Amino acid sequence: MSTILETKDLTKKFGDFTANDKINLTVEEGEIKAIVGENGAGKSTLMNMLYRQIPPTSGEIFLRGKPIEFQSPRDAIQHGIGMVHQHFMLVPSFKVYENILLGTEIPDAKLRFLVDSKKEQQECAELVKKYGFDLDVNEVVENLSVGQQQKIEILKMLYRNVDILILDEPTSVLTPQEVDELLLQLKELKAQGKTIILITHKLREVMEVSDSVTVIKKGQIIGNVKTSETNEAELAQMMVGRKVLLTVQNDHSVQESPETIYTVRDLTTNNTYGNVVVDHVSFEIRKGEIYGIAGVEGNGQSELVKLLSGMMEATGGTVHYKGEDITNLWANELRSIGIAIIPEDRYAQGLCKEMTLSANSIAGSTRSDAFKKNGVYDSKKIREHCQKLIDRYEIRIADFDGTVSQLSGGNAQKLIIAREMRSQPDFLIASQPTRGVDIGAIEFIHQQILDFRNRGGAVLLISSELSEVMSLSDRIGVMYKGKILGEVDPLETSETQIGLLMAGAVPQEVV
């Protein structure tokens, strides 16, 4: 094997912040190279430089031994480097073939200024066939599943004849089955001579598919190893810099009281297009219990959370809390009866990035007398309150008077949890509580949720990280196409069984 891609002292600075510090990466031709690291370690920055989405601050890139200087992603593609982004770069209203050929449209033979869509469809259909993908090139992209959309992204690069394919966190949105399918496809591509760079933080996949691993931490390479010579625990330790527990300590031993505190009955709603997205969902949660909802993203979990947190209206069904009907209450009303909410997207719903820490710290209780003096806001009281939250939850900040945008993902999430827990709620809705958060903060957040449960609180946990739901929950409902397909006990169910449910396979027996 020969080296196909090499970087020398590649550095990227954003202002004073060094995202990549003198990276020397070597990729061999025809291998699958995994690049692992925590969130915010600088993996994506590195890849974006290779793909010339962003220009490097200094350093060089060598392709087959020759120094290259791309001016745009287009350049990179022409030199055979393609990238599949974590967030797809597709045009939803366009058809599959239009997306694949975007930027390299085939002109009409006679009228050169027109596009020959017939020929385009033909060529794409051939491409799909050649690589054995299962896709209709005339389908509109917004009607396709996430897994299929990913295939379009890969095809887009294959059509452009790239030799090196970079995939940024490709599995985070897939079902376990789809993940397996993708990994198989990657091996297939490798067999056809392609070089693949896989960015991920999921170590199982790394072990399964890669040939070599590069570990990045805080913008620096801290290790290069052959996959065959390492294991998951060792990689995890390299990533974090200390020994980590790969699973949380959950003894599941806390006595659940029989008292049901939260009941959802036949909850139903539809999306903007009028399609039912939450379909007669029913479950109940007892005091001192964590009820988990697992499922592949886009199966209605997000809408369910919005329904339960007052962001969306139900078209049918009821929600009861402590015996009272709380269906379709608004967010402020839910908070006033003791329901805390950790929303799915922390910067869209949980925090306001452009507002100060203290302004964010009173969100949700802006009418509380605790922050007022003589009926108007007392900035001293508000600042004290904010400081208290920061101290108690060890939130790392740079500037107390600055905005939330200064916080890392983990610290931002901690601020939300601190704020939501302040009112001493009895019920917590936690949606994707650890998404995009580093491992240290994950442990902390998981512990907070478990502690809350152990104090007698009830929790609804929605997460697309199956391992998270498995290790924290006392019971799990699996969502598929807006329905809860089955309810299982995590202690008696394997990941494969849940995976089948997540893919819509009807359960043999409901636990």
Next chain:
Amino acid sequence: MDLLSRILYDMVYHTTPILLCVLGGLFAYKAGVLNIALEGMMLAGSFIAVFVALQTQNTFLIYLSALLVCAVIGLIFAYLAVNKKGNVIIIGLAINMLVPAIASFILQFMGVPNLTAKWVNPVNFRFDIPLIKDIPYLGPILSGHPLGTYIGLIMIFVASVVLYKTRFGIYTRVIGESPNAATSLGIQANKYATWAILIGALCSAVAGLNLSFERLGIFTNGMTAGRGFIAIAAIYCGKGKPVQSALYALIFGLARSLAINLSVFAGSISALFDIIPYLLMIAILAVNSAYEIRNFRMRTYW
């Protein structure tokens, strides 16, 4: 001509400037740039056309100068909005304020209340289309219009082809719908956004020409009277699709034609008929929007 065919002829006649703005403006709309400066650009076209008509009787020069001035305004808009990432709404409003201000500054300086090119006889600018004019019923409605009207009608077809069948159109739609997809494939978003804005500016120029020069040979300040905003509403309602948006423009043209033709029977209150197209526009926007959100369960209202 009987009343009905008069109303229909006037409908086409009054649709013209709105239609032109719609078909030009929808490119910027599709490119994700809200161009509310159509109003100001149209007024600039009206002003320059008559202003130049006072100096020369060369029709070509008149057209050229109106197009050029509007192109310059379009480029200013594009530079500030696309290159400098300015707030498009404020830029648009500024242009809408600036154009009438400059026009009235010049009018004041010349010491006249409005511009009149006496040599212009609107009848000379109306053309009959050889075959179409002989079609019964339809002929007298579609034929005998000024050049701008025909440009507008042809533009419906041209805009459809350009938007959906050429690279330019495809890329314009891409940068509006998912700019990330565009940059990831090296499509130069700025270039296409600028061209999209420019097309709007040029079409507004023709609309302005039609309004002042072709129809009357007179410019009065503020003569566009919100037609640019009506065009934007039509684009909104038609979601930027050429044929649909054009149909909405036609509805507004019909409202205006009705208001004018029926005002004869209404006496003094007819002064209020002028507001009908505007109210109709708001009503259509509301109905359209209500229909669109009929399935909306999200409690998010922005």
Next chain:
Amino acid sequence: MKSNKTLINLLNSVLPVLLALLIGAILILAIGENPFEAYGIMFGKSLFTLRGLTNTLHAAGPLLLTGAAIAITFRAGLFNMGVEGQLLIGGFMAGLVGAYLHISNPFLHKAVAFAVGAAAGVLFALIPALLRAYFRVDEMVVTLTLNYVMMTILEYLSSGPFRDQGAGYVTTPTIDQSAMFTRFGSTRLTPFFILALLVFGILWYLNAKTEFGYKIEAIGKNPEFSEATGLRVRRSIIMLILVSGAISGFAGAGHMMSQEYKYTLSFSGVTGLGWDGMLVSLLGSHSPLGIVISSIFYSALKTGADNINMYTSIPKEIVAVIQGIIILFLSIRFLNERFGLLEKLSKKKGEKNGPAL
């Protein structure tokens, strides 16, 4: 660091003004006049004489309010472009109250006129507010068109049913003495200016110290977050547009009772007080202090322009041109925090001073 930012903000407001004045100067040169003389008269007569200064302050009253009306909605991410129309209906209705309701108590008469003016502004603002909140109709397009509707209606009303038959031009009857603000001494200033300041001050206080201000900021910066944390965005949007309408109507009523005394077709001036408010708000970067300063500055420009007409042959429309250019330049930020010209300058200065310190 912080003062640096303030300075940049300041420059971002001052530079557009200077550039606009420069372009205005070129325009003045082009018509064969002397720009220095013109600007000298403009600002000299409007700021540096007692008479001029009081005239300027007098004219700043309505601008202060329309500026605030725009700022409230702009900061919340709403584009209430209907301030002009709301001001017109407010002024017109106050004019009717002043002329047709004969209340002898001057306080009461003015209070009723203010109330009716503000209420008219609110009612007119109700249309875009409800359409926005319940049907998600773009409030900007609606308010922009409703301005035309309102102008047409008022033109009809003032030239038909409510026309002062005795006048040689289109106007409503002059309001009663009891509805007119009395001037301070020989100046044009009236208690309305104090009233405007007071209303402005109350808004400022509410903005800084209560949930009202929190809502405006949160909704403007992140509406989804606002909804999720229970701020009831829909209600708030209606409330904000209505408050904006009330202030505009109030401003119109005040302008009627302190300056115009009757509704004519040029009630709101060459550029329109509502549109002036937009410039004032933008120029003051929607901040309270900024709005105070910019309303006085812009008022000086306008009163100065009246003098220009008297002493030179420059059309007073020059103000409208300058206004348009200022707004055009205000749409972009000339300098930003990171790559500012200022930083380069201060760096150089720092290098110079560095070793000595």
